[in-house]
Amino acid sequence: MKQDIKLCMIGAGRVGKNHSRAITRHVPAAKIVALVDPAVEIINETGDEFGVENRFDSLEQAVEKVDFDAVVITTPTFTHKSLACTAANHGKHVFLEKPMALSLEECDEIIKTCEDNQVFLQLGFMRRFEPEFVEAAKRIQAGEIGVPMFVKSLTHGPGLPPAWASDLKRSNGMLAEVNSHDWDATRWLMGSDYLRVYTEVANFKGERFNVQTPDFYDNVLVSIKFESGGLGTFSGICPCEYGYDARMEIVGDKGILQIGEMKGQAILTCTNRDQGLITPIYRTWPQRFAWGYIYELEHFVECIQKGEQPKVGGEEGRWAVAGVLAGTRSFQEERPVYLKEILN
């Protein structure tokens, strides 16, 4: 088995830092040998924190100067296709953050380029590795709640995302930035593709936060009809004031299964009977999905070591992008949208 997988981190921002931390502390079979980010202050901060000496402002420079097996891409969505294809064309395996890309054409180009170069492609859907989601999937697949009939999901995040992420043209907006995980997890746990979606959006805080981008929304509600006949709904809110909140509920014809809770720590205090019980909520996504990020990166490295295909790849990434595009068209045209309109 191949030892010491050498990684190049592309993007040293919020997720670049989160993944560098997970790899450095928890994935001993991997070593970060290079960092790429044109933002000098950010690359230096992340490079210093994780002891990465080789720092570059482009992937091409890193490829020329340093030997590595794979890249971990944590840059804005509009850069994903170009970076993933460049890495694959240089024979590097690709771990790519969600959303996979801006369009299905871009997704197809990434998938084909990885296949042509015989490199692995893994998508950053960490819920597929988070222990309670994995357990839920196992139980559903074993038939514990019967045939999945209905799924409810939500992702509410506290901080206003980076400016590019509020811009529909550069990110596809919150449906992609925040709810990519709901698109993927509802499809995964219902065991079915989407047939039709209907979306409503609202903007409560844009003006307060001086967000200037056209079509900005900070609340979204999605209704889904699945190919299986099942139904689903999920919400996105960002920024929400109260913390980071990601929960799911799946109802089958024999029972119900819930994943996650608002409580971020198993601790309760009561010092005032009028105020009642007090317990901490999850504050951030790195805290809520800490194990998911570690396990997904461990899986990527193990797949390279063993020469095995990662279990979450281009197909899952492409379906989530298709959901985002259908959902966006739905609120823009104020009507339900069939996936076949997007996939054709």
Ligand SMILES: NC(=O)c1ccc[n+]([C@@H]2O[C@H](COP(=O)([O-])OP(=O)(O)OC[C@H]3O[C@@H](n4cnc5c(N)ncnc54)[C@H](O)[C@@H]3O)[C@@H](O)[C@H]2O)c1
């Ligand atoms: N899996 C998750 O839970 C999760 C959470 C948040 C964000 N994300 C995703 O991670 C990605 C990055 O999000 P973020 O919040 O870290 O963004 P960010 O803006 O904090 O960081 C992105 C970094 O990429 C750098 N960059 C831009 N173009 C580059 C290029 N061509 N080459 C190298 N570096 C480049 C920027 O300078 C910046 O430092 C997005 O795809 C986002 O959707 C995933």
